[in-house]
Amino acid sequence: MSGEAARMQHVLERQRGAFVASRPERLAVRRNRIERAVRLLKDHAEALCAAMAEDFGSRSQRQSMMTDIAGTVRFGKYCLKHLEGWAKPSRRSLDFPLPLLGARAEVRYEPKGVVGILSPWNFPVNLSFGPLMQVLAAGNRAMLKPSEFTERTSELLRQLVERTFAEEEVAVITGGPDVAQAFSELPFDHLVFTGSTQTGRKVMEAAARNLVPVTLELGGKSPVVVGRSADLAKAGERIALGKMMNAGQICLAPDYLLVHESQEDAMVAAVELGARTLYPTVLANDDYASIVTDRHHQRLQDLVEDARDKGAEVVVVNPADEDFANSNARKMPLTILRKVTDDMRAMQEEIFGPVLPVKTYSRTEEAIDHINANDRPLGLYYFGNDRAEQEVVLGRTASGGVTTNDVLFHVSMDDLPFGGTGASGIGSYHGPEGFREFSHARSIYHQARVDVAKLAGFKPPYGPATDRTVRMTMK
Structure with missing residues (x-):
């Protein structure tokens, strides 16, 4: 393992350790992280726009302000507005007569852990901090690897994130294609990639070795x-x-x-x-x-x-x-x-x-x-x-x-999910779908106090109660 790969692995382990130790975190903690991310963009908007202009050679600072800064700030505010509703457990129905007997079922949307974000150069702030807002809303820690093609913007993001977040909350990794490849091979709990279909296939292949679920925002010919x-x-x-x-x-x-x-x-x-x-x-x-x-x-x-x-x-x-x-x-x-x-x-x-x-x-x-x-x-x-x-x-x-x-x-x-299908991508973020993308839907069944297995004939020796349950189920 190279020195940079070892450092990234160390950051991942620190974030995962902090994630496990802090469970369950209050929604107020998530809210605070999103607010800090929004404040970072607002306080350093001009510097980020200047860096993007320098990276491109020529790029309108007003365009950057509109597409990379203001749009991402708005999305952060959207996440803050809907966070409480997204995070509420979802009650689920049960077969009769389980509810009458006191059984309950629910789904809790729980954070996955540490999410990696591989972002591209074309909208270097929006496509790194956009998914970050919803990753944080879902209660995760995050590691970002921005593009080496926008080197100044990536370095500025690294410095600003370092000042704003503890490393075990959010970290930015910079470097070239070799670093990006090593990043995609880390055992994240989820990995987000935005880029070409060709590179997306390689990222998915690397993630699959660790069974890391992916969100791939690719492209194609629209x-x-x-x-x-x-x-x-x-x-x-x-x-x-x-x-x-x-x-x-x-x-x-x-x-x-x-x-x-x-x-x-x-x-x-x-x-x-x-x-x-x-x-x-x-x-x-x-x-x-x-x-x-x-x-x-x-x-x-x-x-x-x-x-x-x-x-x-x-x-x-x-x-x-x-x-x-x-x-x-x-x-x-x-x-x-x-x-x-x-x-x-x-x-x-x-x-x-x-x-x-x-x-x-x-x-x-x-x-x-x-x-x-x-x-x-x-x-x-x-x-x-x-x-x-x-x-x-x-x-x-x-x-x-x-x-x-x-x-x-x-x-x-x-409020609309953004994502592809087939060669243009897998999964989505934005909207409530994005929150669920970065969450684990944990099914929870609360059993009734009575012996349901005995009533339903699930216990051997099987007999009339078993036959009755089969008939009712197939009726």
């Missing part, structure tokens, strides 16, 4: 189905916003469009207009984020060139006619791909950047068939005013979540 009844101008601006926020580096960003063949030109024009209106310039625009690393930037360029080589029409939305080729800012304008085919990398890989393929269909069933022929996506978006068509699309497809007549919004609804 489609946008544009119905013929859609308001194309509204749809165009909303799709452009969802695709260009954070330069498309969002797990739920609209990945590609499915548009009726008669509306392709109008839809592409509407997205272009939306992009030009929202971002009249890109290179010198502080509201538009850079791609996080040179490697990620080159990968996106390669996706576009692969599509071009295979016959796609490439539309670069560059309102101010800026020179991106001679810039080192890692900024990339919205790039629309028309006439795409399934053999193109852009139609096979999660894009995670401002590249938008457009695929046409002649019948709604074709769009549905295309979605169902591929891995289940994290998000699905439908634009249109035809409620019957909307229900056909939703009823015949599967996805982690859905937003209609917009994109992304379902993830920002605190």
